[in-house]
Amino acid sequence: MAQKPSIPKGTRDFGFVEMAKRNYIFSTIRDVYALYGFRQIETPAMENLSTLMGKYGEEGDKLLFKILNSGDFKNAVPTADYDERTAAQLASRFCEKGLRYDLTVPFARYVVQHREELQMPFKRYQIQPVWRADRPQKGRYREFYQCDADVVGSDSLLNEVELMQIVDEVFSRFGIRVCIKINNRKILTGIAEIIGAANKIVDITVAIDKLDKLGLDNVNKELLEGGLSEAQVEKLQPIINLQGTNAEKLATMRAVLAESEVGLKGVDEIDFVV
Amino acid sequence: MQGSDLRNEIELDLTLARGLNYYTGCIFEVKALDVQIGSITGGGRYDNLTGIFGLPGLSGVGISFGADRIYDVLNQLELYPAETQTGVDLLFINFGEAEAAHCLRLAQAARRAGIKTEVYPDAVKMKKQMSYANVQCVPYVALVGESEMQEGLVALKNMQTGEQSKLTIDEVVAYIKGEQ
Incomplete structure (x- = not known):
């Protein structure tokens, strides 16, 4: 009996209609990356x-x-x-x-392996498939493409600014209206520092995220139940209630994080980028 | 930053905590405003990417566009440009060996001018060839039979309007390019 043709679970065929659309996406991203001086590399499917x-x-x-x-x-x-x-x-x-499971680790391997030939800062982009033995679900595949750009060997925040410009340019070309959300790991570290609860930072961000849904009282209740003290929750109030323009938010954060050097550095970095 | 002049808004969002262990500085995530879907792009700064391979102290910052989700958003908002939905521009009907040989030369001329062109490979019934053109949504069909060959002309049929006109191959090229 003839075998019924099939492909592995979590993989996809792309017909010509889909490929025309996918190529449009990849070429738009590629064009914008190139416009900002990123150079394309490829690494092998297997590492x-x-x-x-x-x-x-x-x-x-x-x-x-x-x-x-x-x-x-x-x-x-x-x-x-x-x-x-x-x-x-x-x-x-x-x-x-x-x-390969993502493009970042192969890129790190590439940078170290080729460090003699590479001039820093090195700006590379890479558009290739990755594979993950995940349980396939709606919208989750075992083979999918990533479209990454990274700059290594430069601390300058101008890189962050340019990445924001790339995001802005790509989505403007697509005609998709977007909001770019930005945060800084140092701000999160600073918050944990000032309330003295370094291990609670994920709980805190999860709770703040529920503000619209649950309201302030319930968020505070959740934080108390999560093991924070009344005093700690009190200290978090200006952060949970953070509102206004970016400038207003940054001013509030600067006041709240006044005692945390790393937190203030995070605020400065965001201030530079936005 | 002053002068970065973006068309989309950047918003400080303290709830953004992606890859907490990995990132050390700025973290970004992009949300589509007109479609309910998760983050469509993300990234951030990491300070020790290459340390694990023996090259410490190299700072990096990167972004990653989520092509599959962007694909869904463009579909939902119907934002694909028309050129992503078209195939071939011009199809030459095959009337037999001599005509096909002649059409191959005309097709080359059209292709060199940048027009996506096919010559139907088999000299099958006209109806079958026209039906192929219809299903493939080919906008222009070139009919070059014995008399057109002798005249040095192409009978060009506009598949949308049904109109037919006799043109030289240069006129065909100019006409199709003008329509695009």
Whole structure:
């Protein structure tokens, strides 16, 4: 009986109608990247597993697609070892290579491997597929494209400003109206510092995010239930209620974070970029 | 920053906490205003990307456009430009060996002028070839039979209006380019 043709779960065929649209997206992004001086690179679909393992956390390691060694891979591992080892341990003996999981880690590997030839700052862009052994769901695929641009070897905030301009230009060309949300890790660190709850910063941002939905009282209640003290929640009030223009928000943050050097640095950085 | 002159708004949002362990400075995320969908672009600064490969102290900042979500947004808002939806501009009907050989030369001339052109490969019934043109939404069909060959002309049919006119290949090129 003839086999029914199919493709692996979580992968897609793109017909010519879809490809015309996808190429329009990729070429628009590519054109704008090039306009800002980014240079295109490509890296292989497969990397050595040692490059990929341990870079995406424990969960990420499980989602790597591994490539079975060619030849007599089975004899490389004594059968006696089969029972004593976990699947992950055996996989690392049977597989030396894996499919790229994102474009960032291969790029980091590329920069280090080619550091003698590269002039810093190095601005590269890369548009290639990545593979993740995720459970396929609506809108989540096992093979999909990423379109990344990165600048390495420069601390200047002008890079951030230019990335905002790229975002603005790309979506203007598409005709999509967008809002660019910006934050700074240093501000979050600063908030944790001033209230003395470094491990609570994720809970705090999650709670603030629910302000529109739950209202101020419920957000405060959630924070108290999450283990913050009355005094800590009190200190957070200007942050939870943060409103107004960016300038007004930054002025509030500057006052709240007055005691945190790192927090103020975050405010300055945002001030420069917006 | 003064002078960066953006058309879209940037908004400070303290709830934005993507990849907390990874980023060390600015973090960005882009939301579409007219479609309910998650973030369509994101990025930020990281201070030790290459450290794990033995090159510490290299700061970087990057962005990533979410092509699949952008694809959905453009579909929902019907924002694809017309040129992403068209195939070939001109199809030569195949009337037989001698005509096809002649049409191949005319097709080359049209292609060199930048017009996407096909010559139907088989000398099958006219009806079948026209139906192919219809399904493929080819806007112009060139009919070059024995008499057109002798005259050095092309009978060009506009598939939308049904109008037909006899033109030289240079006139065909100029006409199609003028319409585009």
